[in-house]
Amino acid sequence: MAKILIVDDAAFMRITIKNMLKKSAHEVVGEAENGKVAIERYKALAPDIVTMDITMPELDGLQALREIIAINPSANVIMVSAMGQEAMVREAIMSGAKGFIVKPFKEEGILSAIDKLA
Template sequence: MAKILITDDALFMRMQLKDILTKLGHEVVGEAENGKIAIEKFQRLQPELVTMDITMPEMNGIEAVIEINKHYADAKIIMCSAMGQQGMVVDAIKAGASDFIVKPFNQDRIKEALEKAI
């Protein structure tokens, strides 16, 4: 069981992901609606894993991953995006993400990504 921080600007997506993660036996320790809040909550909550949306207001997911990895090199972050564009996947992995899942969420794919990351 991992302690997870969910980051997505859409409340519906956070709720959907929280439901899947809880069913898989993990604990959602916090939620953030943009990259800036995710960084603050990461520092405070020290989750074992973060799910990070790419496209968000204020600070996007790739910027947040870079910032988190500056201070926590072993941070485990799984990117989530509705846009399965090759360039964004490459940018996310270069920024330090461990994996990438495309919306709409699929429970088996999330389970696979979590097992790989943890």
């Protein structure tokens, strides 16, 4: 069982992911609506896994990822991307993201990614 932090500016996506994880053994310990908050919550909650949206106001997912990797180089961050964001995802991988998932995804998809890192 892993502690999970969900980062997405869209409440809809946060709820969706949370609902998908409900039935799993994992626990969503926090949510953040932008990169800035994500970093704060990461420090405060020390989650095992972070799901990170890329396009967000204030501080985007890439910058938040870099900050989190700077705090903990082995942090498990899964980028939540969409078609058309190939370049960003590449950046994220080079910056230390453990992988990515592409919207729209299904429950099995996100669970398999999280189970792998848990």
